[in-house]
Amino acid sequence: MKVETSTEEVARTLGVGRPRRTMFWRVGRWLLLALGVVVIVAALLRFGRPGPKNATRYVTADVSRGDLRVTITATGTLSALGAVEVGSEVSGRVLNVYVDYNQRVTKGQLLAELDPVQLRAEASQATAQLAANQAAIKTADATFRETTQALERAQSQAKAGLIATKDVESAQAAHARAEASVASARASADLAQANVSSAKWKLTKAKIISPIDGVVLSRSVEPGQTVAATFQTPVLFKLATDLSALELAVQVDESDVGRIKEDLTAEFRVDAYPERVFSSRVKSVRNEAKTSSNVVYYEAILTVDNTERALRPGMTATATITSEMHKEALRVPNAALRFEPPTASGPAGPGAGSPPAAATAPLAKGKKRIYLLAAD
DSSP states (O other): OOOOOOHHHHHHHHTTTSOOOOHHHHHHHHHHHHHHHHHHHHHHHHHSSOOOTTOOOOOOOOOEEEEEEEEEEEEEEEEEETOEEEEOSSOEEEEEEOOOTTOEEOTTOEEEEEOOHHHHHHHHHHHHHHHHHHHHHHHHHHHHHHHHHHHHHHHHHHHTTOSOHHHHHHHHHHHHHHHHHHHHHHHHHHHHHHHHHHHHHHHHTTEEEOOSSEEEEEEOOOTTOEEOOSSSOOEEEEEESEEEEEEEEEEEETTTGGGOOTTOEEEEEETTEEEEEEEEEEEEEEEEEEEETTEEEEEEEEEEEOTTOOOOTTOEEEEEEEEEEEEEEEEOOGGGGGOOOOBTTBOOSTTOOOOOGGGOSOOOTTOOOOOOSSOO
8 A cells, every 4th residue: 555645744754844942042031031020020129119108299380470460250241332212102003113123213213103093182182172271261251350340339339328238248259259260260271281282292202203323223013013101111112322332241249349440451252253352441340239149249341342243232241351460470380379288197188298497487377388499
């Protein structure tokens, strides 16, 4: 039986072609393993050994010079300068509305008109009443003249003994009543004249006129709507003189109001332009305190230049007011002001440590000590 054996099987059996493991290779392998163990042990001894329990660690930072600003942050709302609310002083149905939102108007321009039918009727009634009172004055005057003549005759006849004293007294009483009637008629006529003036004035108020030159911010009336001017004047339009300049009223906390004064510079942002910063200036700080959710605040008014017309009344703004500015001040990181010496129970925390022995004198309450590692 003939068996064929491949060359690879023969080489594998005889060990031909495989590298021989020499003595040097075995020794080198053990040397490398021992060297690795030594390195690991050295690293553990160098870096893994715990330090003293109360070891002091210091964190340093550079001290620099530059401009230092002390700021106050407050929120508020933009409003238009010279905003005027135009309402109706009389009641009636709105007949026509002649203006709309954002429309420019001039002083004396007709904005809306109420139905004048009822007002004209009231004016006519008042005029007729005045005429009746004037006629009553004439009647009273005629009666007064008549009683005056009757009194004179009665007095003459009494002197001649032709009539009794009782008749003279009756003539005097009639004369006095006639005189009083004249005064009453004149007073009634004056009242009727006032009613006529009032009715005519109400008739003129049926036309809603713009009191200023400006822009229509809002319109809260439509044709056909009934306006009732009873206890409070209904507002029909809101006008603003000019939108190129606005006011920003911000709420300043009572703890910060002592650091705000007029003419301080400020800047603010609005949600409509989150990446843009607008400049402003403090115009005034109101003395009246206001309370919201048991928090007392004061209102500060900031002037805003709106020449670009980018801002609109009613926008909410977050303002940053610069209360102090120091040029080329020595600046130290805030972390240096939060130093606390270690206590008997252990260190105060990361970055805490004992102060230099040369400066261990006690400080006054509220004072802090800063150590500079270099003069510059």
